[in-house]
Amino acid sequence: MKRMKRSTLLVLLVAVLLIAGTAFFVVRGKSPDHAAKPKEAAAPRPTLTVTVARPETSELAETLSANGNIAAWQEASIGSESTGLKLAEVRVNVGDAVKKGQVLATFSGETVQAEVAQARASLAEARATAADAEGNAARARTLQQTGALSQQQINQYQTSAQTAKARVEAAEAVLAAQQVRGRNTQVLAPDDGVISARTATVGSVVSAGTELFRLIRQGRLEWRAEVTSAELGRVAVGTPVVIVSASGAEVRGKVRAVAPTVDPQTRAALVYADIPDIRQNSAVKAGMFARGDFLLGRSSALTVPQAAIVPRDGFNHLMVLQPDSRVAALKVQTGRRVGDRVEITTPLPAGARVVVDGAGFLNDGDLVRVVDAPAAEAAR
Numbered sequence: 001m002k003r004m005k006r007s008t009l010l011v012l013l014v015a016v017l018l019i020a021g022t023a024f025f026v027v028r029g030k031s032p033d034h035a036a037k038p039k040e041a042a043a044p045r046p047t048l049t050v051t052v053a054r055p056e057t058s059e060l061a062e063t064l065s066a067n068g069n070i071a072a073w074q075e076a077s078i079g080s081e082s083t084g085l086k087l088a089e090v091r092v093n094v095g096d097a098v099k100k101g102q103v104l105a106t107f108s109g110e111t112v113q114a115e116v117a118q119a120r121a122s123l124a125e126a127r128a129t130a131a132d133a134e135g136n137a138a139r140a141r142t143l144q145q146t147g148a149l150s151q152q153q154i155n156q157y158q159t160s161a162q163t164a165k166a167r168v169e170a171a172e173a174v175l176a177a178q179q180v181r182g183r184n185t186q187v188l189a190p191d192d193g194v195i196s197a198r199t200a201t202v203g204s205v206v207s208a209g210t211e212l213f214r215l216i217r218q219g220r221l222e223w224r225a226e227v228t229s230a231e232l233g234r235v236a237v238g239t240p241v242v243i244v245s246a247s248g249a250e251v252r253g254k255v256r257a258v259a260p261t262v263d264p265q266t267r268a269a270l271v272y273a274d275i276p277d278i279r280q281n282s283a284v285k286a287g288m289f290a291r292g293d294f295l296l297g298r299s300s301a302l303t304v305p306q307a308a309i310v311p312r313d314g315f316n317h318l319m320v321l322q323p324d325s326r327v328a329a330l331k332v333q334t335g336r337r338v339g340d341r342v343e344i345t346t347p348l349p350a351g352a353r354v355v356v357d358g359a360g361f362l363n364d365g366d367l368v369r370v371v372d373a374p375a376a377e378a379a380r
Contacts, residue, residue, distance in 0.1 A: 044367055045367075046325070046367050046368050046369035047362065047366040047367055047368060048358045048361055048362060048366070048368050048369070049358070049368070049369045049370075049371055050355045050356070050357055050358040050359070050362070050368045050369070050370060050371070051355070051356050051357040051358070051370070051371060051372070052321050052353040052354060052355055052356060052370055053304065053305060053308065053353065053354060053356050054351075054352070054353055054354075055302050055303065055304050055344065055348055055352065055354065056302070056303055056304075056341075057300050057301070057302055057303075058300070058301060058303045058338070058341060059298050059299070059300055059301075060298065060299065060300075060301045060303070060336045060338050060343060061295060061297075061298055061336070061338070062295075062296045062297050062298060062299050062336075063293040063294060063295055063296060063336070064227070064231055064234055064235065064293065064294040064296055065291065065292070065293050065294075066225040066226060066227050066271070066291070066292060066293075066294065067225065067226060067289070067290070067291045067292075068223055068224045068225035068226050068270070068271075068289075068290065068292070069223075069224050069287070069288070069289055069290075070221055070222070070223055070224075070243075070245075070275070070284055070285065070286055070287065070288040070289075070290055071221065071222060071224055071286050071287070072196065072216040072217075072220070072221060072222075072286045073216070073217065073218070073220035073221060073222045073274070074216075074217040074218075074220075075196065075214055075215065075216055075217065076190055076191060076193070076214070076215040076217055077211050077213075077214055078104065078187060078189070078190065078211070078212055078213040078214070078215055079208075079209050079210055079211045079212055080107075080184075080187065080206045080207070080208060080209065080210050080212060081184040081208055081209075082107055082112075082181060082184045082185060082206075082208060083207050083208045084111075084205060084207070085107040085108060085109075085111065085112070085185065085205065085206075086107060086108045086203060086204070086205050087105060087106075087107055087108075087200060087201065087202055087203060087204050087205070087206065087212075088106050088107055088108045088202065089105060089106045089202065090104070090105045090198070090200045090201070090202055091103055091104055091105060091106075092104050092105075092195050092198070092213070093195065093198060094195050094196065094197060094198050095194065095195060096194070096195045097192075097193070097194050097219065097279060098189040098192070098193060098194070098195060098215070099189065099192055100189055100190065100191050100192050101188050101189060102188065102189045103186050103187070103188060104187045104188065104189055104195075104200075104212070104213055105186075105187040105200050105212060105213075106185055106186050106187070107184075107185040107186075107187075108185070109182060109185040112178065112181050112182045112185055113182065115178045115181070116175070116178040116179060116181075116182055118178075119171065119174045119175035119177075119178045120175055122171045122174065122175075123168070123171035123172055123174075123175050125171075126164070126167040126168040126170070126171040127168050127171075129164045129167065130161070130164035130165050130167065130168045131164075132164075133157070133160045133161040133163070133164035133165075134161045134164070134165070136157045136160065136161070137157040137158045137160065137161035139157075140153065140154045140157040140158070141154065141158075187200075187212060187213075189215065190215070191215065191217045191218065192217075192218050192219070193215040193216050193217045193218055193219050194215070194216045194219045194279065195213055195214070195215055195216075196214045196215065196216045196286065197213065197214035198212070198213050198214075199211060199212055199213070200212040200213060216286065219277045219279055220274065220275070220276075220277070221274075221275040221284060221286055222253075222256065222272050222273060222274055222275060223241070223243050223253060223272070223273040223275060223290060223292060224270050224271075224272055225241075225270070225271045225273060225292060225294075226266070226268040226269070226270060226271075227268060227269055227270075227271050228267060228268050229262050229267050229268065229269065232258070232262070232269050232271075234294075234296055235255060235258060235271055235294050235296075236255065236258070237255055237256065237257065237258065238254060238255060239254070239255040239294050239295065239296065240252065240253075240254055240255075240294075240295040241253050241254065241255060241273045241292050241293065241294050241295065242292055242293050242295065243273070243275065243284065243290050243291075243292040244290060244291050244292060245283045245284050245288060245290050246288060246289065246290065247283055249283030249284070251275055251276075251283065251284050252276075253273045253274050253275045253276065254273060254274055255271060255272070255273050255274075255294070256272045256273060256274045257271075257272045258270075258271050258272070259271070259272075271294075273292070301335065301336060301343040301344075302343065302344050302348065303338075303341040303342060303343050303344065304318065304341065304342060304344055304354055305340060305341060305342075305356050306337075306340045306341065306342055307340075307356050307357060307359065308354045308355065308356045308359050309332075309334065309342055309359075310329075310359050310360050310362075312329075315331050316331070316332050316333070316334050317329045317330060317331055317332065318330045318332050318344070318348075318354045318355075318359075319354060319355040319359045319362050320348075320349065320352050320353070320354055320355075321352075321353045321354070321355060321368070321370065325367055325368060325369070325370070326365055326366060326367050326368070327355055327362050327364070327365070327366055327368055328364060328365070329362075329363070329364040330346075330348070331346075332344050332345075332346040332348075333345045333346045355368065
């Protein structure tokens with residue numbers, strides 16, 4: 001009985017396997033091409049969605065950059081012309097604007113006034129003596145025909161008159177010198193300008209020629225820019241210049257002179273640019289180091305948006321869109337910049353379109369999808 005049950009189970013199992021195998025081959029036989037047909041290749045997908053733009057021709061300012069120092073146009077040294085006088089008053093300080101002839105300082109004048117009075121008295125005495133001598137000489141000349149006086153006596157009277165006259169002239173010169181010394185008790189500004197240094201101290205006794213003040217004449221400064229010999233021919237007298245101080249403030253000036261020689265060591269020449277009144281341009285001071293640009297004119301240039309420039313491996317590149325929607329990296333040289341546009345000095349293919357938004361994320365040969373630029377950018 002048990003043996004019969006086992007045989008029945010084996011028969012059923014074999015039957016099930018046969019049925020399953022038959023079903024598999026039937027199903028496979030109904031679609032014979034399915035297994036043989038290879039899977040279709042998927043279409044390539046764009047790496048990035050980008051916007052593109054065509055290079056434009058723009059009018060850009062042509063400039064020449066240089067560096068240099070700011071100095072006074074001319075600096076006057078104001079000193080004392082009096083000797084042995086005490087400085088009584090100082091009326092100005094560093095930074096004060098002064099006018100020509102303005103009193104800057106005064107010396108104590110008592111001694112000079114006494115010497116002027118003495119010189120006047122000596123002059124009066126000399127004039128009186130000269131008048132008496134001239135009178136004696138005139139009387140002697142009237143007696144010359146009578147023989148009352150010898151010729152020698154007459155000559156002595158005439159010599160005394162001439163000597164007295166000479167003494168009057170000497171006394172007048174002494175008085176004039178003392179009066180000049182009296183005027184020198186006041187130190188006057190020789191020109192309009194700004195006081196740049198002061199050594200005058202109240203109470204000090206100074207000798208003639210001692211410097212008391214330094215004056216920037218007419219308040220004028222100049223920028224002494226160093227320009228290489230290769231670029232020197234581009235700069236001429238009257239060329240406008242924009243000077244940028246260390247604080248970033250901009251001052252406009254004009255080229256006044258170009259040095260006639262070039263430094264044999266640096267191969268550079270100095271270009272002198274006038275800066276307007278120092279009082280109106282407090283951002284620049286004498287002694288500062290400043291950079292600047294000479295405005296040489298305007299010229300046309302091929303420009304692209306700043307965002308299209310891709311700096312990579314120490315060079316600048318543009319991602320140029322190809323007809324197959326792939327990009328090609330083109331190494332370029334850049335020039336002037338204005339606003340958000342950059343000059344491209346490297347020749348570009350005719351009708352080239354460069355990637356703007358997304359250019360920095362692309363590599364040479366990447367496939368891209370192009371969309372229109374936003375309305376705000378298109379309007380610019």
